[in-house]
Structure formats: C-alpha cells, structure tokens
Amino acid sequence: MKTMRNTHLLAGASVLATMFAAGSLRAETELSVVTYGGAFENAVQEAYFKPYTEANGTEFNFESYDGGLAKLAAMVQANNTTWDIIDLESNDAVAGCDEGLLEPLDESILGDTADFIPGAISDCAVASMIWSTVFAYDKEKLADGPTSISDFFDTAKFPGKRGLRKSPKGTLEWALLADGVSKDEVYEVLSSKEGVDRAFAKLDTIKKDITWWESGAQAPQLLADGAVVMTQAYNGRIHDAVKNDGSPFVTVWDGQIYDFEWWGVPAGAPNADEAFELIAYASSPEVVARLSKYISYAPPRKSALPLIDDEILSDLPTAEANFNNAVQIDVDFWVDNFDVINKRFQVWLAQAANS
C-alpha cells in the first residue's frame, strides 16, 4: 500500500516535472514512437533512442500496437495524427504508402542507397531490420533433429505435433518448398490456382499433426511445454528463449522466410522532420549494427555486417550459412491475394476440423 502511494506520488511528480519541462524548454520536442513493443522495443531503445536522446536531447515517448493500419487510417482520416514514427510490417508499409497514410521518404537522407539490401527502401519507408520465420525444435527431446523444411513435413521420420502460425502467409510457401518447388519459383507457382491447390495438398499430409498458434509468444511456449515437437517461430523469439531462458532449442534455417521490418512516418505527423532525422540516424551503418547486440535481427545494410561480432552474426538470418535456402516474402503478392487465399485457408481449416 505504502509503495503504491509512493509510486503515485512519483508519477504525479514526474507529470508535474514534465509539464514544467514542457513549459520551459519549448524548443525541445518529444517524438511519439509506435512499435510492436516487447523485446524489439527494448532493443531499439537501447540501440538507437537512448543514445540519440543523449546526443540531441530529443525525448521519445513509446506506445505499442498490434500492427494493422486501422488505427493509423482512422487518425489520418480524422486529420489528427499524433504519432511521429511507426514500426511497420511489410504489408502495412506497402499498403500504408499506397493509401497515403505515410509521408513520402526522401532517399537522400539515407546516404549510400546502394549499400542497402535490395528492396529495403520503399517510397515511404526504410527497412529497420530483417527478421525471419524459421522453425525450431528441442534438442533434448529430438537428439537427431530435423535439418530441412522437408523434415518439417515428414511425420514418418519425426512423428508428433508441429506448431504453425494460423495464417496462410509463410505456411503455403513452406508447403511448396517441401513439395520440391525451388525458392525462386514459390510465388510464381502460388500465383495460379493449381499452385495453391498443390500447397494445400501438401498441407493435407500433415493436417492432423498441426497445432496452430496466433501470437508470436505462443511458439516458444508450445515448444517448452512439449505440446509440439517442432514449431514455426520468429527467429528472434527462439533466440531470446535460448539466450535468456537457456531453453535447449535449435533453429533450423532451411526454408526460412525473411522479411523486412520498416520505419515510417505517418502522414501529417506533428514532428515529421525530426522523425526523418531519427530514422536517418538509426539507419546509419554504425548505429544499425548495434541492434543485433540486443536482438537477433539483422541490419538491412551490407556495410553494417562487418561491424557485428561473429558470434552474434551466426544467429542472424542473413548469415551466409543460414541464407542458402531463404525466401524473401513477396509483400505485393500477399497484399493482392491475402483475402482470397485466406478465405480458402479458413475453409480448409474448418474441413480439417471435420475430417
């Protein structure tokens, strides 16, 4: 009770202090940053925002969201944007740009654009990092574990439940890869109805062995609980479980589906200029290289890689050993086709339950 009152007092005092600070230091701005929260937010705070505040005195105020453009669209439509920097998934970055929900990006602030991995700069956003969808298993339970995406679909060799994200995204690509489609032809095949049929046919073979998860935190949990023998997961989550919880998980990089995460500035952001300055700062090679120290996501610039310790580098999606059979998610494909394929996915799911 006493401590609670104290925190209230503290909170009240800090509110007062902020009000005074805001009154006296009018020149100093406070940028509102919106991210998915969790480990990523902690990492970017350490890597970018705290050093930036120390250097420039700009304060940041963090807010988290669950992705999707709904809230942003509502703000922009109401002409009342309060966010300055937003952490975006690829499809939201593309759609947000198309729909004018993001401020256009002036490439020149980023320096040498050729240094960026191809596709890491769009009209409105710049990649903040590369993350990947992989699968993992518990080496204490499977001594001689799976090594390829085909093993994920091989229930004879590796009996037991598999965790998959309840979304057609990533799932269908894997089905095709396991069915022998080469990584470069995945989206070509998926563009035809026959290709989608083929993917679902492959999924049918492990249908009864799938445990579906919906939020990223569930995947390592399922694995730890022994509810599944292997599971699809975001690479950062597995890395985190290994590093911080000492979980005996092994990441299988074969067939990894990597994607960019983006920084964007919402249309009508109150401090757009400062926001772009921060983004430019956070994209500079020395700075962006820091991120991998805090979370196992890779920088989107080539020149940043040499600045990273080898030990850390080997856990990143872009490490050479991990990158052999990597598929870059085709954002345009999914923006165009998600609705139709997702419908089909839902129908298929329901059938799975009935059969």
Place this chain on the structure above:
Amino acid sequence: MNATVPAPAVSPTAPDTLNDAERLQAYRRVKRRESRKALLLAAPLLLFLLVTFIAPIGTLLLRSVQNPEVPQAMPDATALLQQWDESGLPDADVYAAMARELVEASKAGELGRVARRMNFYNPAMRSLLLKSARKLKRMSVEDAQLALLEVDGRWGDKEIWRVLKRAGQSPTPDYLLNAIDRHVDQDGDVASLPPEESVYMAAFSRTIWISLSVTLLCLALAYPVAWLLANLPERHSRRMMLLVIVPFWTSLLVRTTAWYVLLQPNGVINSLLTGMGMVSQPVPLIFNRTGVLIGMTHIMLPFMILAIYSVMKGISPVYLRAAQSLGAKPLGAFFRVYVPQTLAGVGAGCFLVFVLSLGYYITPALLGGAGDEMISQLISIQTNQQLNWGLAGALSAYLVIFTAIFYFIFNRLVGIDRLRFG
C-alpha cells in the same frame, strides 16, 4: 305490484363538457411537464449512449452499404461508367477520364484506397491500378485508350470495367452479399461464391453452434449452483457468491491463460490423468472445440449463475412444501413447481450468455484449433488487417440482426421482459 315509473333520464347537473376539456388539457400539461423532467434526468445517459453506442454502431452499419472510395477519387470516370451499357468496351471518353484520374488520384495519395477497394472484387485489380498509374505518370498520353492498353492488356477486358462500374455505385449491396458468401456475377445475378471461398456462412453457423453449446453447458452447470446459492443459509451463500464473482475481477486473458496451463498436453489435467494411469496418451483438451467450450463456459458461467440466482432468490421454498403437501414427490415438485418459476431467469441467462458468446473472440483464438474460428475473429481480420471496413460492417450487421431476432424469439418463449433483477 305497481308499474314503476322510470326515473327521468335527465340528471340535475349535465356534465360540463367545456370544463372537462379544460381539465383534461391541464392534466396533459402537467403530465407533459413531468415527462420532460424525466427526460432531462435521463438526458446525460441518452447522450452518452448516443455518442458511444448508437452512433458507432450506426456508422458501422452504414459502412456496410457505402461505397465512397472510387467515386471520390475518380468522379468523372465513375459518372461516365454508369452510363455504359456493358455491351461492348466503354467509350473513348471513359478511357480518357480513367487515364487522367488514375494519375490524379495517384498524386493525391488516393489511389491506394481505390486499389484496396477494387482488390476486394478481384485480387488482380490492385496491382493493375497501381502499375498503370505508375506507368502513365511517366508517359505523355495522347490516345488514352491506346495508352491504357499499352500499359496493361487487361484494360481491354470488359470484366475489369464491369467491376469498376459496380465499385462506383453507392449504396452497394456487395458487402452484404459477400458477408453471406454471395456476389453479383457477370450477368448481374446474385450467385454463390465457389466453395473454397465460402467462409462466412460456415463461420456464422459455427459461431451459433458454439454459442448454443456454451449456453447449454452453462445452463447445466449454473442451475444447481444457483439453486444452492439461493437456498443455503446467508452466511454460506455469501461466501460462495464471492467464489462466483471473483472471476469477474480477474482479467479475461489471465483466466484464459490459466486454462491453457491446465489443459495443454503436458498440463495439469493431463499429467493427473496419465499419472493415475487413466489414459496412456494425453487427451487433447486444447486447440480444439473442447478447449473452446471449456474456456468459454468458464468465462460465461457467472452471468448464467447470477441471472438464475436473482430469480431463484425470489422464489419462496414454501412452494415446494405446498407441492409436496399436495402429494408431489420431491423431484416432481421441483420440475412442476420450481423450475417453471425460474424460467425467466433461465431465459435471461441463456440470452445473455448466447449473445455474449456470439461476439466472443479472445478465448476461441487462444484455446481453439483449426476450424474453431468464430465470426468476430473474422470481423477483426477485416477491420484490423484488411482494412475492409465495409465487409466488417456487413458481417457485424448480420450479427446485430441475428441478435435482435434471437431476442425476439426468446422474449416470446420465456419473456425476458418480465424479469426483474434483485
């Protein structure tokens, strides 16, 4: 007997009609003033409801028939397309307007919204529109028709233009049709979507089915508990009531996660079962319908218990005694005399649980497996991920309509209106 003379029909004082009318008027005036006062007292609440409840729902429902994206971004092309008779390709001026407005909309940052809207009709439309606009911006256009065809051959496809014309019509029935797996086909007839795209009818029936199951489970579990609560001595019943209410104070997520811990293959229940040697393999209790039903029943149970309890508390135990004194055996007395009196509470509880279940979301997402998707999960995908608020509105509209119908039916059957809480 003497013939009696009828009394004169005229009474000494005839009713003063003028006076009566005045009195009536005065009475009405007072009545009006009273009801105005009552309205004034309720005004803050009404305003609150209007702003926070009726207006958003109204907007949502309106969205399900509105079609503003295309006409706003491309007013000329839309207007011209409405005159097109769909027999051949549209006229050259339609092409011209389209080419011009594609570029204008793109520059104004409005094309994305149009593209998204069009993509709901046909997954090829988004890339067609965006690509065309990008290329047109870099060309000098003389003959718009040629230019568009050069940019992409699909501009010569009548179907593309038909879809654009439909998108220009507001209000539109398309969202409402889509929400029940129907669409308007090329011949302008309402047709079913192919089975692999028919999600929503199945989701609706699944939602209703799950809600019904949860309602019946809750009823079966809550009725005896409510009876106990209503008939125990106050001291004990108050303590038990606390047990019923405590879950209300706990976050929904915490409760659902607790079930996750209990039900998973290596969780508490399965460990117990395997430990006692009752089963050799873990029983699948989670990521399937069982998990959804267990989790939702647990969360809905207090509503059912409280609704039934509030009615049971008002039923004197003397009725059961009376029935027994009249020769009814205890069980017979219970079903003939006690149960019928609790029907209003049962009805209210069932309605509450059923309606709350219809809109349920978090628990099925966490405890359910494939094929346990409820309609609100799909609405959420459309609202948050797809930004297809028209379809989300249409799906919600059906949910609202269904709830209203269900209320009507239930009210007819058990008379929820008669229920008084407390």
Place this chain on the structure above:
Amino acid sequence: MTSSIHQKKEQPSSEPFISLTDISKSYDGKDYVVYDLNLAINKGEFVSLLGPSGSGKTTTLMMLAGFETPSQGEVRMGGKRLDKLPPYDRDIGMVFQNYALFPHMTIAQNVGFALTVRNVDRREIKARVKQALEMVELSHVANRRPAQLSGGQQQRVALARALVFEPALVLMDEPLGALDKRLREHMQYEIMRLHRELGLTTVYVTHDQSEALTMSDRVAVFFDGRIQQIAPARELYESPHNAFVANFVGENNGLDGRVSAIDQNTASLALAGGAVIRGGISQSLSVNTHGMLFLRPEQLRIAKGDENLGNRVSGVLEDIVYCGDHHRVRVHLGENDRLVCKLTNSWEHSLPAIGSKVDLTWRIEDCKVLPPLLASAQSSVSS
C-alpha cells in the same frame, strides 16, 4: 364430491384419530423448540394451536405435515405411524400462511395439482376442480392466475386446493394472517362452514386468540415449547390453568401477591398495598408463596354504598377511556397495583370523576389465585 369428501362423524373411540406422543424437537440437542408434547385429536375435530411466535405451535404443525421430524416421540394418524412417512405420502391437506399458490399456473391448475400428480383421469380432474371451485364460490376465476386475484379469493383457492383430494386431515398455518379484519371475520365463517359441511379434521395454527376462540372445538395454548392448556374455548377463558393462559387468552388483571391463607376451595392473596383478595383455586398452591390474581375486567363493578360481592378494594380512579359500547376505567390501589374494569355504558351517568376515591367489588367465584409463571417464561411474557 361433497358426499365422498364428507366423512361421517364416527363414534368417539378409545383411540384418538391423531396422536402426538411425548414429542420433543430440538435443532441443536440443547434448546428445545417443542418439549414433551402430548396431543390427541379426534376425528372431525377442529383444534387450534394458539400461542405467541416462537412458542412451538408452527413446529408442531410442521411435524404433523412432515416438513419437520420429531427428535423424540411418535406421531400417529388412524393408528398408523406418521413420522416415518414423507410429506407427500401423508394424505394431509395444507393451507399455507401466504397461500403458496403456484404463480405460473391458473387457478384451475392450482386446484387440480394434487389430482394431476396422482395421475387422476383428466376428465375427472376437471369435474372435481369445478366442484371444488364452486364450493368456495370461485368458478368464474378458474382461468386466471393467482396474481390477478384478491387476497380473500386467493385464500379460498388455497382452501379448495387443499381439500380437493379429500385429505384425512387439514392443516392451516395462520391462513388469515394477511387479510384485513372484515375479510378475516368473513373467512372465519367460511372455514367453519366447510369444516362442518365436509366433516373435516382440522388443525389450525394462529396467534390471534379471538380467532382461535371463535372457530375451534378445542384450543391448545402453546408457550415455551409446551402446551400450557388444551381445552374448549369457554373453559380456557373462564378457568385458565396458569398465569400464562390467563394473561394470553383475553384480558386479565394479573396482580401479584402473596398467598396468605388457603381453605378448601379458596385462597387469600395479599397485595403489596395491603388489600387481601379471595378467589378460587384450580391448581395446587401453598401458603406464603407467590400467587397471581386472575380477574377479567368485565367482572368488576364500582361498589355503591357498602355493596360487597365478596371482594371489595379501595383505590383512586386514575383514568377513563371511552370505547364505544363500554368504558375502561383504571383504578390505582397503591404501590404498583392497578385494576382495569370494563363498565357497560349504562354506567356512564354515574361515573365518578378522575382522581376521586372509588371502591371496586366482585364475586369470589369470578376470580382465581393462580400459581405464578416459571421464571424463564415470566421474563418473556412481561416484555
């Protein structure tokens, strides 16, 4: 139906129709709600259980009905053990305090309930319900629900419902408690009429002494878990066994005193103020113990001249209350002793003024000297 319900009054046999023998009831094994109760009821008799609340009368009724089990003793009806039978097998009709009509059923369904659960043929149910409703003059409300009826009507429906299956015994638990005075009096006659016409055996619980006195063949006065006296109304009123009955039934001038002398049938009671009163004795008394006067207010007169009817005391007239057909006059005898007398209005012209000295007189056989209450009972009565 009337013919079949009508039970011929049987010749009084050696064995009573209903007997409660040595009944005790305790919920915790320490305090008794009913203690050592013996009660015999003859066929066709109307017995009232009268007493203040908590006296054990309702518990006794519930033990008859089967909703309470005696801790000791046995209940018999027609020679058969009753206390082992569940309520629904006892063949006892019951009318409850607030009628307990089933609110979700029509009046006809309510009345027919006992027949429905006995699987009587539907046509017969209809006929018997009709007859029962005619009996209480309510045929016209057969299809209404209880809530649409007035209190008196509901009461009559409850009667019809309890009688329709021709039970061997009818129990009534303060059935008129919720009615206003005029209706209550009307219903008293109604119940008496049905009792007479149908030859019912009735046990009637009430805390209203006038109701018990008017309606019953015999009244059992309950106090403190025991029957204090069971007797016909007149006997109860005129010769109560003890102070409780004297005070509870009717009005009493219950002055306390010391028994100063006893001869054959009379005892002398010395009051605190010095006056000595002589009265009859009905129970054993001993000299020099406490005694209580039993003297009805209507037995007193204001003495004219040196008129003396056997007892004569002096006092000061304290106040006079006009009560329509009579006056109530209170006379202070000294100390805490006061006598109330009820004087019919013919006295009015000659009433003395307040504050004047008056003498009261009454006959020796019109009053009694009773043993006082037990200590425990006394405390709860005086309050």
